[in-house]
Amino acid sequence: MKQFLQILIFLCLSITTHAQSNLEAKALYQVAEEKFDAKQYTEALNYLNKSEEAFGKSNPDIAYLRVMVVQQALKDSDDKLKAFSMLNELEKAIDKFENTKQKEALGEDKQMAVMRIKIELPELKKKYETPEMQYKMAKSYKEGKNGFEKDEKLYDEWIIKASENGYSDAQYDLAIDYAFKKDYEKTKYWLSQAVEDNNVTAINAMGYFYKNGLCGFSKDYIKADEWYKKTLAVAIKQEDEFYQIEALASLGELYYLPDNKQATLTIDYYEKAIAVRKDNYKTRITLATIYYADAEVKDYAKATQYLEEAFTQLSAEAAKDRDAGEDLVKFVPENAYKLIDMYTTGGNKLKKNTKRAAFWQNIKDSTDK
CATH class of the missing domain: 1.25.40.10 (Tetratricopeptide repeat domain)
Known part of the structure; x- marks a missing residue:
């Protein structure tokens, strides 16, 4: 009997804690909506992340709103580099939405809205994902500037993309990177590519x-x-x-x-x-x-x-x-x-x-x- 009471108390506490977490998550989600309506996109994303953390799992409403926030932030941005960065975030947000369970409960209109944004992605990429933007993204990660934290792995990823797409400043930087790594064959290769331009x-x-x-x-x-x-x-x-x-x-x-x-x-x-x-x-x-x-x-x-x-x-x-x-x-x-x-x-x-x-x-x- 004593053991049964302990289990019952534990279950009650768990239910109470879960209910409190759900209330907190809903409140955070509502704040995210308000921030989105006020065009405060960075704050909206922060509250969405907190809401998702409180829920403890992905949620179709959160996944949908994240797509909308990122897409609108991209459209409203006057900074091409930030817009390019948001384009990459948009791809991730769409992918996350598509892999979210129970998204069908949102209804056809919201699912169609996300689908339309996905269809527009290739055009957005043509507009923003230029070799120059790839190079600027690489430099931002290298130097920790323009609102980006230093990240050597992401720098490598973007400098290679920009180089492969023919941006000569990136090719020169990549050549020097390989020189420091003493990979002189790649140094010569990328230097020659930049020289050709x-x-x-x-x-x-x-x-x-x-x-x-x-x-x-x-x-x-x-x-x-x-x-x-x-x-x-x-x-x-x-x-x-x-x-x-x-x-x-x-x-x-x-x-x-x-x-x-x-x-x-x-x-x-x-x-x-x-x-x-x-x-x-x-x-x-x-x-x-x-x-x-x-x-x-x-x-x-x-x-x-x-x-x-x-x-x-x-x-x-x-x-x-x-x-x-x-x-x-x-x-x-x-x-x-x-x-x-x-x-x-x-x-x-x-x-x-x-x-x-x-x-x-x-x-x-x-x-x-």
Whole structure:
């Protein structure tokens, strides 16, 4: 008798708990409906998830409303990336609805509504699921941006999709991913795919790999020269100032390597890089260092000119650009002594200038303190 009473009490408690859970689930579902009507789709989905958790299983009403919420969120979104993300959620929601038991109890109209949305999916995919969107989705998962949490597995999934669909930026990124994994055959394959599409970043990378003999590429300065020149040609055609400068600077570096040195050629490329953009202070500093230190092409007049110009540019940029500010901090300890030396000693096409020497000495002293 005692055992029977214990079982009876347990059953009563279970029934009460279950009833409370059902009430909570229904209340959460009602809130989800209200949020949906108010076009607060994210909140609606959150409450649907909580309602489903309270029920402890999938429910046809919840499954149906989830499809409606996601579909409407997709339609109302002005953000293509978010719309694309919702498209994937919509597919999952439809699949979940179709696998929900007792959905027939909802009636024919609601089932037909879901079926119509499913029929429209291919058109929605054409609109939103472009290789560019696949790439943006991959980057969002990689960087944990645009409302997405970092997820390497999903990044891999989307970067491969975008690459296979011919998006050259994705192909380049995938090539670099494989380079880090030391799978150089795949590195070469995806890099070649990006190059075929005239992806300037990939073309420039070819030059870099040949120059340094990296990622399965044999060191070959002739091929490096060819690829950097191709980078320059494509960058000019695409009006890409960054890669015009990058290609010219890379060619300058290539011909200043100890086993490939042609200083006059290096100077020519750096001069051309400066001509592309007048405020290119980094190239000015590099070129000034060559004019200061290299006996073959020593020219104090040009060295001081480029360092003075670089300092002026850095001073102007530092207030609005963090990188320039950091470069300005480095500039004085790395270059002031050169200016002091050149202005003090003169020669090499430069007249002595004690005033400028004193100016730079004061700056150096103030930063040394």
